Amino acid sequence: MITQTFGGGGGRTAVASRYINGSRVVKNLLKRVASLFISISIGFGVLPAVAEDGYELWLRYEQLEARPADAPRHVMAACAEPSETLQAALAEIERATESLLGNSLQSTDRLRSRTLVLASADCADAIDEADLPTTEAVGAEGFALRATKLNGKRVTLIAAQSDLGVLYGTFDYLQRMSRGEALTDLDVISRPKTKLRLLNHWDNLDRHVERGYAGQSIWDWHRLPDYLDPKYTDYARANASIGINGVSLTNVNADATVLTAPYLEKVAALADIFRPYGIRIYLTARFSAPMELGGLDTADPRDAEVQAWWQAKVDEIYAHVPDFGGFLVKANSEGQPGPQDYERSHAEGANMLATALAPHEGIVMWRAFVYSAEEPEDRVKQAYTEFVPLDGQFADNVLVQVKNGPLDFQPREPFHPLFGAMPETPLMMELQITKEYLGFSTHLAYLGTLWEEVLSADTHAEGEGTSVASVIDGVAQEYELTGMAGVANIGSDRNWSGSVFDQANWYAFGRLAWDPDASSEAIARDWVEQTLSRAPEVADEITGMMMGSREAVVNYMTPLGLTHLMGTGHHYGPAPWVDDLGRADWTPYYYHKATKDAVGFDRTETGSGAVDQYAGPVAQEWASLDTVPDELLLWFHRVPWDYQLSNGQTLWQELVNRYDRGVSAVGVMQAQWASLENEIDVERFAQVSAFLGIQHQEAIWWRDASIAYWQSVNGLPLPEGAEPPAHDLDHYKSLSFPNAPGQGE
16 A cells, blocks of 8 residues: 655846847747637637636647546445535546546446545445545545556445545546556545645625735625625535635635625625535634624724624624635734733733634634734744744634745745744645735746745654654644635736736645645646646656746745845835835845845844754754855845855855846746647646746846846956846836736726
8 A cells, every 4th residue: 555645047148049049939829829810710600619728727628649557437425415626526527538538437326346445434325335445544534546456346436534535536537547557456535734724815795805916806795695606616626626625715815795695695605605515714814803793892802792792793603604715814913913912911812712613613824923013123034033932822813824935925934933933823825826926927936845844854853763744744833723724816917817827836836735744846847747747758847947936936026035125015016125115024125235245134143143043953954154044044144245155166156156047047938838839728728938038028127137236236247257237127117007007906
């Protein structure tokens, strides 16, 4: 039996020529699309069907070249009246096998040879219960896939303790079939390592999506509850296929209106759609709701009337949605109200809500993304400073939700020092699937590598080998309640995520939430084979592109530990020169403090001391210039421009080299993708080609604007062979993008 998881630098001339060639490819493709459209329209008098627009995500179920010899012919549930969840599994099997095999499996009510059998503790009439996996083996949501014999018949068994486990196993089985894997000797057990696996939608009730780059919110509140868009079911299918079991519907910058009765009816309609797929709904709670909705004079968590208001509101929510999951809360951060407004702690605020939810087995996810109204010594220290003293004070049904790094979803950050520092408080990791700081939807940046980097990092909190993954899955510090959350990149665009490759980040989040120790490369390849091509050489090429893509973005945006250099508000494009906003820690300059002599943020004992928030061995490694990785150099240290790195290059030489390396890497991705023109459908090939062209152009912009600024500060000549920026610094400073997408409101 096997246990598996679910489911350089080039000069300007070379760079520019790649960009021009990429543009030609796009133009030729557009001509091909137009020609195809015209020929079909003329020949048949109808518009061409939309074939490959990305809507099907990784559930395309592209027909196999030949029916596998080991493919089943029949399907059955092991009981006469399967639940809605098992019916969803059977419907998925029908859909998938019709597409993959050319015809769907025949339904049967008795065991036959070559039958796909679905069985759970509540659906086992047709089999011996001894054939079910034990709770110890699969838990409440895990599953087993086995090629075996039942009553002398050769069958494939998808079995679990719960019907939801069977659904997860069904998706896993079908995706294996879709990838062309052999199923003859199938023997797999899989169970999730975290209990809560949530998407966090930053969607407003007016359908604007904060940090969204894929159109409007998919939640059409105006038409709900009377019109239920079929897309909601496909959304649930996609999430269940990667093990996601919860969704918070609304922005963490919360609007209390969602807690009113008319909106709770709308929420209930969505819950009814999601329930068969094992997805529970959560809502973002605005801390001041008792004042805004209840007419109270205060939202003080110690106030009896406030407590009673929340208890009544929670009871009302459960009357509409009996399996409501609980609240996600952003408090005392970026102007949001919270318990500190009344000189109460985060724990007191969270526990008030937890008390109201506890009788219903609901939970509170209390975000640790906070910073004080006063300007701090070092913003990245704020969450640790506020939350570590509260360890052990939170109620049992509270998780503290912590971003992967201590700042704000940057292309690269060290892991958050809270991981491992609160042994008495469950910590839930928050990742950002949407690419607020990594080029929106037009830059190819596979985030699986970023997340694996964080999850595999050794916190040393309980000794060597205490990975971040082992903290959040509860193993290292014995948390009962565990989870991961991802800020969704989903919108009303036909392809869901704004681009084909951004779908991979949604997929990777689900897979890593199920198993935080999984390989990002294996996940990428699975996604490619299910979404773009099963051909080994094509899958190799695309997987390679994905695995290097995030590092390319780091290099042309924030190399060597630089951070938060993006434009103000919208975070689009470079703006390292900005230093005149309302407070220093809102400005890019705050994070690099470049002068003629030096650059970087000193977080050692001679600076802010932030490095000391990490466990001893980590702090020692990162505090020393001899051992800190180059990738985090300027995050933790302030060094002169002529500081010599281990490769013999000065800081200035290496910085320019990294920018060039990032630009060159995008050019290489363009060439790789262009070589696949005959392997990928026209529509998706054209979009990716166009987006890579945009990325290449903007990578050059990032490189040139950044170098122009650094030179204006340090006065140094460019290293030998490096091309000068195309424009002077004033040109780059003059660029303005007031209507860039995804901005907060």
